[in-house]
Amino acid sequence: MKRHAGAVLSSIKIDKTAEKKISIQLYMALRDLLLTGALTPGDRMPATRTLAQEIGVSRTTVIDATDRLISEGLLEARVGAGTFVSEALNARLAPKPSQEASDITPVVPRLSHATRHAIPDFTLRSRLPHKSQAFVTALPALDAFPMAQWAKLSARHWRKDRDHIAGYGEPFGYMPLRRAIARQLNASRGIKCDPEQIFITNGAQRAFSLVGGMLVNPGEPIWFENPGAIGARNAFVAIGARPIPVAVDEEGLCIEDGLAKAPYFRLAFVTPSHQQPLGHVMSLSRRLALLTAANEADAMIVEDDYDGEFYFGDQPPPTLKSIDTHGRVIYVGTFSKSLFPALRLGFVLVPEGLVESFERVCLTWLAGVPTVTQAIVAEFMDEGMFATHIRTMRQLYKHRHDTLMAESASLAGDIDLQPTSSGFHAVGLLSNRYDEDRIVAEAAKHGITTAPLSRYALGRIPQRGIVLGFGSSAQDDIRKGMKVLKKILPVCCTS
Missing domain, CATH: 3.90.1150.10 (Aspartate Aminotransferase, domain 1)
Incomplete structure (x- = not known):
């Protein structure tokens, strides 16, 4: 393997019009980088020829400065390997100036109105689960994932044209994946939709932020299950929405409680297939009542089907989206549970009346999810591996x-x-x-x-x-x- 060329030292500036010799300027600049910790012990220095070309000086000048630093013990030359930052430098690194000794007064930037009001309402949480152990929540069975099949698909796609794998993703999502998701939703969840109604996002959390930002004005009430999903709640709080805690019982969201607290709600967030965290399945009567309430209030419903694929009871209930006849339900799904969280891949299925608005927003300021990731998932689904x-x-x-x-x-x-x-x-x-x-x-x-x-x-x-x-x-x-x-x-x- 070709040895790497060392650090890029583009911060070094040489003034060829100054009275101070160029070799002295270079020596002092390198010495400052070493003593302030910009280069750490063990780092490989760039070759003298490379450094000379990058900063526009002669190689002899670089050699002189480097030899002087070697003699001071700040650098060390290794035969056949190159020049490295000395391990002994640890003892000579200049300590960071104390706050009292510093002449710089740190500035605390002013936060936006929305952020200042949202921070007190955020529910704090530690790092999302990443290690399999009892009784970690929200993490699938990583030990049972078909990694060998996934690796073969990944290798195949990473060898494709670089424009395909390295450019910006398509703003609405990779069409083969959108088609695959539409087929999957129809076959397994009873949802009939066009691929154009599906938009690929960087995880479900991004979908919630996108929906909230497009549909909810600051201060407007949204029904939220109590208890309910933390991440989604934080996403809506961040855009200035006013979550209304609505009680949950064995049949799911209590519609009467929601109507009593906020009859003119702007949006309702629910997890009807597997209530987060109580685990209840919303009854059909409650689903119909929720759809009626949304229609009367001219409100929208976000259905978070975060793990709906894994129903192991007698008969899976219909999704809220599949019985929506007025275009009130926005369906959000994720591959974090069905595949694995590191993909950061989710999607939002919007009613036909919102397709044009979502296209405009996504086309205007969203860069899209990496195409290669979407292509791998699409083939994983098309080849029957997902099912x-x-x-x-x-x-x-x-x-x-x-x-x-x-x-x-x-x-x-x-x-x-x-x-x-x-x-x-x-x-x-x-x-x-x-x-x-x-x-x-x-x-x-x-x-x-x-x-x-x-x-x-x-x-x-x-x-x-x-x-x-x-x-x-x-x-x-x-x-x-x-x-x-x-x-x-x-x-x-x-x-």
Whole structure:
């Protein structure tokens, strides 16, 4: 392999009209870079010929400056390898000036009105899940993903024309992927749509921001499930919307509660196929009532179908979009759960009446998702690999769900685990004797990740519990995790 050419030192400026010799200017500039930490110990310096060409001086001048720095111990020459920043430089690096000694007063930039008002309402969260362990939520079974097939498809596409893989993505999305998604939605979710209604985004979160920015004015009320999805809520808060906490029961969003709090809402956000986080499936009567309420209020509905592919019950319910007859539902999907989160790939399916507006916005200021990523996913779907993967994951998640339910029997009376028929997380309701935050903290000490139910709440909720993910956990890890919960419960009792 060809050795890399070293650091690019384009910050060095030589004044050939100055009285100071060019070699001295170069020496002092290099010395300053070394002593201020711009170049770190072990970094390879560019070859003398390369550096001379880049800054417009003779090679002899560069050699003189370099030799002087070597003699001072700031650089070291390695035979046959080149010149490197000395490891001994660690002891000589100039300390950063203290705030008291600095003459520069840092400026705190003024935030926008929307951001200043949104920050207090944001629900803080740590890094999104990235490590498979019990009981991480929102992370699919990465251990079961067909990586070998994916690698072959990826290699094939990375060898294609560079204009195809390296340029800006298409603003609306790669058409073969839009077609594949339209076919998939029709076959598996009962949604009939044209590919032109589908817009590819950098994940579902970007879709929520896009929808909110286009449809909701600052201060306008939006119905939001309470408890509900944190990321989506933050996206709408960021654009200045006013989330209205609407209660959720076993049938899903309580329409009467929403109408009592904000009858003239601008938008409603729901997760009807698998309520986030309670896991309920919205009943058909509630779906019809929501559509009626939206129609009467001239409002829109965002249906977040984040893990709807993984329904392992008897019969999957219809999507809200599939029974929408007035063009009120905007359907958002993601590949973070069906494939893997690092793709950062989602999509939004808009009613026909919004297609032109979305095209104008996307064409005006969105750069598009990388084409090569979309092309790989499109072929993965067109070749039938996606459907096969979904079937495999449904069975896997059902087995892991059943294991979780079986192991939870020993905690009956303390943690009442709610069965689910979709996705890969479940909620364990707690008796009033336990503090959910204390359980989460104690579990973390044993390497177990859980989330308190209150973390998802926009307002007061009657339930107290913890959210347990089972999708990314092997069955042995689920069993060990439940043993840990049983062990720590006595120290988490409040009475």
